[in-house]
Amino acid sequence: MVAMFAAGIATFVLLYDVQAVLPALRDDFGVGTSAATLAMSLATLGLAAALLVAGPASEALGRTRIIRTSLWVAVVVAVLCACVPSWHWLLALRLLQGVALAGLPAVATAYLREELHHSAQARAAGLYIGGTALGGMAGRLVTAPVAELVGWRGGMLTAAAFSALCALVVVLLLPDSRRFVPTPLDRRRLLALSRAALADRRLRALYLLGATAMGALIGTFNALGFRLVEAPYHLSLGTISVLYLVYALGTVSSTLAGRGADRRGRDAVVPVGLALAVVGVLLVAATPLPVVVVGLACLAMGFFVMHGLASGWVATRAHVIGASPSQAAAFYLCSYYLGSSVFGNLGGTAWEWGGRWGVAGLDLLLLAAAGWAIVTLRRTTPGR
Numbered sequence: 001m002v003a004m005f006a007a008g009i010a011t012f013v014l015l016y017d018v019q020a021v022l023p024a025l026r027d028d029f030g031v032g033t034s035a036a037t038l039a040m041s042l043a044t045l046g047l048a049a050a051l052l053v054a055g056p057a058s059e060a061l062g063r064t065r066i067i068r069t070s071l072w073v074a075v076v077v078a079v080l081c082a083c084v085p086s087w088h089w090l091l092a093l094r095l096l097q098g099v100a101l102a103g104l105p106a107v108a109t110a111y112l113r114e115e116l117h118h119s120a121q122a123r124a125a126g127l128y129i130g131g132t133a134l135g136g137m138a139g140r141l142v143t144a145p146v147a148e149l150v151g152w153r154g155g156m157l158t159a160a161a162f163s164a165l166c167a168l169v170v171v172l173l174l175p176d177s178r179r180f181v182p183t184p185l186d187r188r189r190l191l192a193l194s195r196a197a198l199a200d201r202r203l204r205a206l207y208l209l210g211a212t213a214m215g216a217l218i219g220t221f222n223a224l225g226f227r228l229v230e231a232p233y234h235l236s237l238g239t240i241s242v243l244y245l246v247y248a249l250g251t252v253s254s255t256l257a258g259r260g261a262d263r264r265g266r267d268a269v270v271p272v273g274l275a276l277a278v279v280g281v282l283l284v285a286a287t288p289l290p291v292v293v294v295g296l297a298c299l300a301m302g303f304f305v306m307h308g309l310a311s312g313w314v315a316t317r318a319h320v321i322g323a324s325p326s327q328a329a330a331f332y333l334c335s336y337y338l339g340s341s342v343f344g345n346l347g348g349t350a351w352e353w354g355g356r357w358g359v360a361g362l363d364l365l366l367l368a369a370a371g372w373a374i375v376t377l378r379r380t381t382p383g384r
């Protein structure tokens with residue numbers, strides 16, 4: 001699974017590298033805080049929309065072909081993003097990059113379900129999610145220090161080069177699907193599969209869980225840079241990027257959660273992730289920087305527990321009810337990235353209007369909705 005781990009890293013380096021330089025983009029292009037966060041939100045919006053196409057397309061074209069093509073197109077667009085002449089060109093290319101990046105998230109869980117034994121699926125999904133956590137962390141850590149030295153364009157070019165190396169690993173090591181059976185695209189069949197993936201109450205609860213958990217995480221981190229460059233912290237972009245090391249704890253927590261779920265069931269473990277996230281949000285709202293860092297760590301760990309379990313749960317539940325796992329995964333991730341796009345942008349707005357407590361209030365509302373989804377999931381045992 002080294003190839004899938006590398007693919008997760010590359011995808012999320014390219015998706016989140018811009019988050020580390022949002023204050024620099026705001027200053028360089030002369031836009032406001034909410035407008036600056038559009039560089040993140042439009043990428044996740046494009047990703048969310050493309051997931052609805054990439055999932056069904058993979059049923060006919062194959063999982064591995066979609067993964068490889070997605071990564072290389074996204075790397076090329078990343079290079080173009082670093083060379084844009086204007087703010088609107090950057091936004092347009094970020095939207096396009098989100099579309100290009102949809103290939104891996106759309107098919108990853110379906111690929112793992114097809115190629116691995118049932119007993120190893122939750123653990124493998126946790127490892128893949130861990131790769132995405134490291135990718136999100138590496139995107140910030142690679143981009144921000146270079147941006148501080150040579151500007152945000154140099155930082156984004158560095159992230160593109162790093163992702164190209166990961167994409168090469170994927171090309172060399174990702175095995176072709178052995179159990180995948182191609183299915184010609186059929187519009188009526190696709191509508192039937194979509195209805196099945198939307199009709200199930202527990203799948204809808206998983207979609208809500210992904211959207212709200214992701215919204216809380218991205219809303220917090222979108223506002224973080226703007227907060228920490230101001231008084232009383234006055235931190236540089238490079239220093240702020242070090243705080244993204246907490247994503248490494250997300251790798252650990254998602255892997256441990258996967259092992260715990262293999263033994264006790266996902267429904268017994270996912271509330272732990274919610275509790276960690278709530279504690280994290282409250283600590284991030286505090287003033288002392290060490291407390292903020294601990295809060296970020298708790299939030300990251302809680303989020304990756306919830307997302308790591310939910311993403312694998314979607315494919316399992318879809319299989320149980322006879323829906324298409326790839327279509328269900330597409331709906332889950334569409335919701336997940338819509339949450340990132342909409343609530344992530346609202347995080348910037350909440351910061352402008354209410355400061356740290358405005359962001360915390362938004363996060364707690366989102367996590368309350370996530371809690372409602374978890375209660376719905378825990379009312380039943382089938383499809384765990």
